[in-house]
Amino acid sequence: MKLSQDVLLGLFFVVFGVVSVSVAMSYPFGTSGRMGPGYFPVIISSLLVLTGLLVLFRSKFVQPEILPAIRWKPLLLIPGAVVIFGLAVETLGLPLAILLLTVLTAATSIKFHIGWKAVAGSLAFAALCSVVFIELLGLPIPIVGSWLRVLGF
């Protein structure tokens, strides 16, 4: 079977559906008049499996579209940078977390190069955002994170 949009999507639906059917089977099913927590999930995820199979079946008849090459760098780096932001926001504080996120995401661009302008710009951006969100909007996010406080900042 050649990889095409339909094959990948169909497989996604089937795999996800099979997992959720098998989980849903462990919940009490109940009756139509008194549905248990498993009733609706079993129906919905069985339909999902069925739909996935139909999508797979359809892929046999549709001329597969050529999947363009994936640019892996942004696809890995951007979600990675968001995860790092999540790790840093409480431990290092908002300004540093923003700085990390800005620099790491910007690094995925084909236009990226490190220069004093880029450094100054991202520092200023991190400071500005911290002021706007913490001071002006009053969001409860630490400026100095828990790790830095331990170190005595």
Added chain:
Amino acid sequence: MDIFNGLLLGFSTATTLSNFAYCFAGVLLGTAVGVLPGLGPIATISMLLPFTFGLPVDTALIMLAGIFYGSQYGGSTTAILMNLPGEASSVVTTLDGHQMAKQGKAGRALAAAAIGSFFAGTVGTLFIVIAAPLLASLALTFGPAEYFSLIMLGLITSMVLTSGSLLTAFGMALFGITLGMIGTDINTGAARYTFGSPYLLDGLDFVVVATGIFGLGDVLMNLENERLRVVGVAPVSSLFPTAEDWRRMSAPILRGTGIGVLLGVLPGAGVLLASFSAYALEKKISKHPEQFGKGAIEGVAAPEAANNAAAQTCFIPMLTLGLPGTATMALMIGALVVQGVQPGPEILSQQPALFWGLVVSMWLGNLMLLFLNLPLVGMWAKLISVPYHFLFPTICVFMAIGVYSINNSVFDVYMMALFGVLGYFFKRMGAEPAPLILAMILGPMAEEYLRRTLLISHGDASVFFTSPLSLGTLVVAALLLLSIVSPRFRKVREEGLQEVD
């Protein structure tokens, strides 16, 4: 409360200094973010959501509505000047709007869009004033069977009206319902699909999923073809419509408004359907259909009016029934729930100031847009040309902060990253995520009402067909599904919904 007193209350709520200021701020910010290429209303709203967290609920809702109109309007500017629709409903605007811009008539196209939108917005607001209280009192008589059928209609419309295949859309909706089931089952208290994680007991936050899929997913998609993203911005010429323009666009604006007002109420994808139908109608009745697609002003004015009228009236099912008609309205419900308000028919009697204040501020917001956009169009055009490599890190930062601050939860930030990758995957697989988003909200509601209905009837499903209202709704839903099988509709749908990306 009669309409007159309601409007008085609304005016006094909407014109307090802070509400007025936040309405203005919302419209301004919404336009500023909405004109940025690649950011549709959903991404804009989820990015700007944290700005509303600290506000009282009526102010927050007024500002959110302002952001919504602003982003919708900003999207038209980008569509006309750059040929880049921010969302599906601005696709039609690109057809003639960008052609006009190419012919040096960008200013007149923008003016037609702004004037059409303002007129439609005014009529749309009046329609809400009259129809919403009626529908809310009708909704109080709805039983669970009627609600269930309405939800089915909404889900089916959203599937039928999305681009791509119906089967794919069906799968996406089922996937969305499954995501919606994560968390504690309200009827039995059982934890479902939580895999023992305490973070999932309250379910996935809808705003987090939407931000990931539409915001981060779009960033990933755009970076894929970063080199291709260098697009020219058409210069803006004189904004004054000529006498000929006025003559040609007034009737289309009236017709577009009428279509938009009616279709906007339809659960599912009324806004999208409205702009496509208005365009199709103008082309059909025009004496010069050959001019369409080559810069006919009717082809800008009518769909823009329809679009905006529907964007107003799609608040009606959201506010009076608690049912979101579009993915954007689903996001608004998410934002309301963050604020502790559950939309539904009781909102009118229990929080009249909130309801009427919102309605009046909708009209004020539209008025502001007219004055903001025409004189400042040069500024927006400059903003459009901000290069993408400055833009997307900023977008990522705003989204990350926004998602974190909904529940002060780092877990939500990780979920956003995960759904960003999923959003990218879906786009690459040719699957539109809009039905998923809507289903995530509507799915759990459907389960709830199905359970209640069958509990009352002791498991007898025939109640869905013995209530005339429920039966009627289901018949409409079935007709919609059947219509897609008809070759003629299929052709129109494929042509109409092709994404001009």
